[in-house]
Amino acid sequence: MSKITRVGVDLAKRVLQVHAVDASGQRITSRALSRDKFLPWCAQLPAGCMVAMEASSSAHYWARRLRAMGLDARIIAAHLVTPYRLQGKSGKNDANDAAAICEAAGRPHMHFVPIKTVEQQSLLCVHRLREGFKAERTACINRIRGLLAEFGLVFPQKPQALRLALPDVLEDASNELGGIARMALQRAQAQWAELDAHMAWCDERIAAHLKTDPQAALAQQLMGVGPVGASAVVASVGDFKQFRNGPQFGAWLGLTPRQNSSGGKNNLGGITRRGDMYLRTLLIQGAKSVVWSAHKRDDPISRWVHGLREKHGWQKAAVALANKNARILWAVMTNGQAFDARHVSVKPG
Incomplete structure (x- = not known):
């Protein structure tokens, strides 16, 4: 165990596969460990030994436990590990994955995922629940609309219009709704109200976070x-200084163009869509509202967005503004200065 310098771990619910190598990259051991035997095995590793794992469920938990033991825990994005599996796509198993993780962690220019704190993951639980409740509420509303349409009852698409009309529909004896159908729709109405209450609770927790967190x-x-969006980006990123600059943060969010360049000729496509899909979606959705109302404002960003919309369309303008907001977020967070819509940046010499 004293010769081990780097360990790759393939995480699972019950069995964890480890692959350990020495300083020259020669394999020392490759074995499967049960969940309760993993930490005692890691306790025998030399202090400061690198233990790498894929970004997956429980990865941040294990990384925090390993760092508390004095080990150098690292997390690697899954798509960066795949090229280092020598057996290719057809040779995927736990042992080969652990070896690929160990090999990828030894690359000098490998990018690692920052380890989230307990507070960050706790707040992200609220965001994940909110997204789930939102999807369930949309499904519930669509289910109610579909059931009502079977009886010839159709209403405007806005949820508020259906909410106002639904009680009268259930009380109206002149429509074709049967007794069982009315009871079923009352159940669906109660579920809708319950989901609204869950969403309100999540919004309260997010509002409390905004009041206590200066970032x-x-x-x-x-x-x-x-x-x-403000709460989610702070909870997901944590320390913005882990990125060298704003463009790197935008690329981490998947908001930069995909490249297929060769022979000195640049060929750019759509955005890469890498990174956190939730953050990217929030930034793009927020940018859409700014794009549609940009003509009402006179600051430089609004004028730029309005011109971009007129030239390339509102969709490209929204994505471009989301990328710009990502860069501004990095500058604001790293410098600690308030946002100024009329600020003119100066390129450093």
């Missing part, structure tokens, strides 16, 4: 970044 308050000042 979240700074992020909310940007045009196109609302309370949910």
Whole structure:
């Protein structure tokens, strides 16, 4: 165990596969460990030994436990590990995955995922629940609309219009709704109200986070970044100084163009869509509202967005503004300065 310098771990619910190598990269051991035997095995490793694992469920938990033991725990994105599996796509198993993780962790220019704190993951639980409740509420509303349409009852698409009309529909004896159908729709109405209450609770927790976190308050000042987006970006990123600059942060969010360049000829496509899909979606959705109302404002960003919309369309303008907001977020968070829509950046010499 004293010769081990790097360990790759393939995580699972019950069995964890480890692959350990020495300083020259020669394999020392490759074995499967049960969940309760993993930490005692890691306790025998030399202090400061690198233990790498894929970014997956429980990865941040294990990384925090390993760092508390004095080990150098690292997390690697899954798509960066796949090229180092020598057996290719047809040779995927736990042992080969652990060896690929160990090999990828030894590359000098490998990018690692920052380890989230307990507070960050706790707040992200609220965001994940909110997204789930939102999807369930949309499904519930569509289910009610579908059931009502079977009896010839059709209403405007806005949820508020259906909410106002539904009680009268259930009480109206002149329509074709049967007794069983009315009871079923009352159940669906109660579920809708319950989901609204869950959503309100999540919004209260997010509002409380904005009041207590100065970084979240700074992020909310940007045009196109609302309370949910400000809270989510702070909880997901944590330390913004882990990125060298704003463009790198935008690339981490998947907001930069995909390249297929060769022979000195640049060929750019759509955005890469890498990174956190939730953050990217929030930034783009917030940017859409700014794009549609940009003609009402006179600041430089609004004029730029309006011109971009007129030239390339509102969709490209929204994505471009989301990328710009990502860069501004990095600058605001790393410098600690409030957002100024009329600020003119100066390129360093």
